Amino acid sequence: MANNNSVEEYLVYLKENANELRQLGKKWGMTEEEINSCVTEALSMTENKEELKKSPKNKARKCWSYFLFALKFQLAFCLLVFVLIAGIYITASYHEPTQRAVIKVIMPYSYEIMRLVRLAAVPLHGMFNISSLYNSECLIENPYFIQETPDCNICRSFKQAKGLNASTFNATKFTAYANTLKPVKLMKTIERNITYSDIRKMYLETQDRLVAEPHQFTSTVPSIQSLSQLFDEDHGEEIDAHENQHIDWHSTTVKASAGLRTLFPRPHYLPPETEVTLEKHVLIDGPNTTAYHLPVMNSSPLHLYTQGSGKRRLLVRPVEGCKEYCNSMLVFMDPGDALLYNRDMWRVYLSTSGDTTSVGYVIAIQI
Incomplete structure (x- = not known):
């Protein structure tokens, strides 16, 4: 709506100052026919909006705007996840019931999580030795665990x-x-x-x-x-x-x-x-x-x-x-x-x- 108002105001300005524009065109060495053509085109309001939408520049702007939106969305999502994890970690550090609840939830997936971390760290081994960061597995046999009988x-x-x-x-x-x-x-x-x-x-x-x-x-x-x-x-x-x-x-x-x-x-x-x-x-x-x-x-x-x-x-x-x-x-x-x-x-x-x-x-x- 704001764009339409600005265009109408600009056209009113052009109409009010048409004579000045003609004088300016003569100073630039334009012929009367060229001046009339430019004024007519500017005042006609018959521009093809569909052609503007299909123009390469307009498509590039849209793609760029989509890219910026996706980038901002990813950054906002990562920030939200980071804040959520940090909040849970801080809460669990000082609130024992929360700590027990978090451990209970992630315990069944602890090995898979650490396996993903180790696999993600494999490329780092080519640059420097990070073995000391995960030197050994803590494996304690549970004498009360009974393996489920397979089919x-x-x-x-x-x-x-x-x-x-x-x-x-x-x-x-x-x-x-x-x-x-x-x-x-x-x-x-x-x-x-x-x-x-x-x-x-x-x-x-x-x-x-x-x-x-x-x-x-x-x-x-x-x-x-x-x-x-x-x-x-x-x-x-x-x-x-x-x-x-x-x-x-x-x-x-x-x-x-x-x-x-x-x-x-x-x-x-x-x-x-x-x-x-x-x-x-x-x-x-x-x-x-x-x-x-x-x-x-x-x-x-x-x-x-x-x-x-x-x-x-x-x-x-x-x-x-x-x-x-x-x-x-x-x-x-x-x-x-x-x-x-x-x-x-x-x-x-x-x-x-x-x-x-x-x-x-x-x-x-x-x-």
Whole structure:
């Protein structure tokens, strides 16, 4: 409305000052015909508004105005979210009931939230080391937690573990088998044997950091009850000679994971968006170690056991609620082989099948 009034006022001004405009045109060297044409066009009020709307300049202005509006809206939304989060944080810091309520709401999603934070921070690793900001996972087993029994119909038709060559196994196949919950043996996942000596060499290169970091260590050998006792001195001959021994190094730190990754690289068939959790187990067993079940990790249900050295038998059994409906499977593992399985459906028991020391490696994969 304001624009229409201003146009009408301007036209009235032009009519009142037409003579002055004619004189000004003559001074500029315009002919009488050119002056009349300009005055007629200015006073006609017959401009084509539709053409003005379709003009490139008008479209550019509209696009620019939409962009500015979207930008302002995003800034206002981000500011509102920031103020909301800051308000909740400050309130929870000083008001205990609010704090308990907030923790109760976000607790079921805490791992997923921190996983997104870690994935978002991956590009920063290329610029500087930020490992100290999230050095270890706090994993506490809940003795009162009972795992929900899965649908046993899933495993009724499984007769034996599928055997595939790791060189032809890709990210698409990994995702497919991970979703079917069927155990898969992947032959030659790693190309060389990983022995006690290899792990000890890695340990000696990062000794101070590994000993100081949080970890759990269990051993059936009375003289070896810590990581230092296992690796500070060479116990290779003793381990090879001790038939019934079992050692479990349970690591949950970034620094230990980085060292172990030099021995057990990230499998090439894992999709880029998957995460190998910090929780890992290194298992060192004597030639005739008593059978035991592989560790069950809470960080993720999808587990991957890799045979670093030695030959072993793995008995893959259904979980307690599905034993009557599903078959147990026997898998023979050679050095370099790996077994992919879901701990929600299966429990894996390890026993000997040779007269050499065994080195195993268990990781959890978040998909």
